Amino acid sequence: NAGVTQTPKFRVLKTGQSMTLLCAQDMNHEYMYWYRQDPGMGLRLIHYSVGEGTTAKGEVPDGYNVSRLKKQNFLLGLESAAPSQTSVYFCASSSGTAKQPQHFGDGTRLSIL
């Protein structure tokens, strides 16, 4: 049972570099989410998607872009990485609305020097 898979697990970038984080789910879920987790801040929603081809902004969207070209995949892009984007990034998926639990991946640890 793969559930939600995030790649890569670790990455170190230099300021100004770009990269894409990949999230894949095999549960046929409609809704997918990207969060970042920082010490003392809990998880904060970056962007989310309620279905293939749709995306929406969350609480902290600046500096990030997302795409949901396929139902099972949700990509998070950093066009020009900044040290403030050093964080642990989590992807989650759910089958529907607030009543449905979100299933999380194990995170991508990203350091930007």
Place this chain on the structure above:
Amino acid sequence: QKEVEQDPGPLSVPEGAIVSLNCTYSNSAFQYFMWYRQYSRKGPELLMYTYSSGNKEDGRFTAQVDKSSKYISLFIRDSQPSDSATYLCAMSSGNTGKLIFGQGTTLQVKP
């Protein structure tokens, strides 16, 4: 002021103790309340889910929601070393499923 406040701890208790974890919130529109458990270097996993006010029990875990006081609690009975983790409260109001998380409380249960 954050929408959801949670004491980060750390909280250290002996094995067998009753643990009480709490969150307060300011948005009266929240209707769905959850507790997630997160082990080190892992993603959060759903532990308890409650809709509106009331209590819910599942084994050693009890979740309480008091909407009049904007206060939710998670009780762990007969705590075990395997319960050592970070516990995150989360809340939602609408149909998008967007969750607002507390900061998380780190719990250590000592044998």
